Amino acid sequence: MLTEFNKIHCPYCGEKIEIFIDSSIDEQSYIEDCSVCCRPIELTVVIVDDEASIFARRDDR
Numbered sequence: 683m684l685t686e687f688n689k690i691h692c693p694y695c696g697e698k699i700e701i702f703i704d705s706s707i708d709e710q711s712y713i714e715d716c717s718v719c720c721r722p723i724e725l726t727v728v729i730v731d732d733e734a735s736i737f738a739r740r741d742d743r
Contacts, residue, residue, distance in 0.1 A: 685705065687702055687703070688700070689701075690736055693723060693739055693740045694716060694719050694723075694740060695716060695719040697718040699716055699718060701714060701736070703727055708728070708729050709727070709728050709729070710725075711726045712724075712725055713741055721740075721741075721742070723739070723740070
């Protein structure tokens, strides 16, 4: 299993936070709380050629 930390901006408070990615899974979606404002962030991660594309959006629809 390949794991790494990546930084994103919280879609609520705008702070830069670190998230943990399991790069052995090509596509994944999950909810993770912001470590600053504690709001739920909907994360979608796609791995292509060992590069992670991370999409973070609010989960308050």
